[in-house]
Amino acid sequence: MPQVESFQTRFHRRWNHLNDPHVRALAWLLDAPDLLDPEAPQWRGRIASLANQTDHEVLDWLAALDRDPGELRDYLGIQPGGQEFTRLGRYAEKLMAFYFRHRGVLLAHGVQVRAAKNDTIGEFDFLLRHGDDLVHWEFATKFYLLESGTAGLEAEYFIGPNLADTLGAKMGKILDRQLMLSQHPAAQIHLPQSVASAQALLRGWLFYHEVGPDTARESGVSKEHCRGFWRALAELESVQAERYALLPRLSWLAPAKMAIAASLDRRALQHALSRHFAQDTMPVLVALLESHGDVALETDRGFIVPDDWRHRAGQRIIRA
Secondary structure, three states, rough: OOOOOOHHHHHHHHHHOOOOOHHHHHHHHOOOOOOOOOOOHHHOOOOOOOOOOOOOOHHHHHHHHOOHHHHHHHHHOOOOOOOOOHHHHHHHHHHHHHHHHHHHEEEEEEEEEEEEEEEEEEEEEEEEHHHHEEEEEEEEEEEEOOOOOOOOOOOHHOOOOOOOEEEEHHHHHHOOOHHHHOOOOOHHHHOOOOOEEEEEEEEEEEEOOOOOOOOOOHEEEEOOOOEEEEEEEEEEOOOOOOOOEOOOHHOOOOOOOHHHHHOOHHHHHHHHHHHHHHHOOOOOEEEEEEOOOOEEEEEEEEEOOOHHHHHHHHHHHHHH
């Protein structure tokens, strides 16, 4: 059976000319496959898609941004030599707002709805113009690991690396609460007209202990989603590559591209992971790299988790 081309290979082929990390992250947000299947019945027709967003105009625009990223960095509020974002979700939202503004469809972003001064009802992630219609999009960038010790492939078995939520719980909150915000009386002062539709746009990666199964039928996940692996620290020997990198949270979006000098060899990787898990239980996202001259490109990625992570994940799912 021929080997299926990885998403990383396709991404590098199309976007390797981009060097600015924020422009590369934006290119990933626009070009990544859907995380969820818009046709899956459990999502009730409320999944948005960004299909066909990278036309020639956008390709040229991203290339120009990469040559001179000042406008994007100003919009993000990033000072030279600094990074002001502490939350990946807010960073990704801001990148998408920059794109929607460029397209001329952004009416508002991050609009908080309050019933009283200290009573926040919710927040509109994006209010967008689609022709004459006003639409509400909720946006999330998520990373979940399939807890494969369980029997099912339903969305509830995809759990966040910090065990804080599951794909099923997140989607329940989005569908049953966040997408209903425009119906609340307190939201009406923020809306110039009735919301024609409310949908959720999700970007992210899913990670599997074994080879990723076809999850679409039971979980509602898109067949073409971005995927990686996860391994316990005791299983690190099975993770083999030419070079490695520990990815900080704000670098989780696009496949990694870095100078060879900034990457790690096997020994340095083991040392870094041992030092991390000696004082922290948060899983670490590791990029597997291949050298191309003086540049290293990501070929695969996966979470390395503490050795007791699977047990704790199973308990978290049972409690949920």
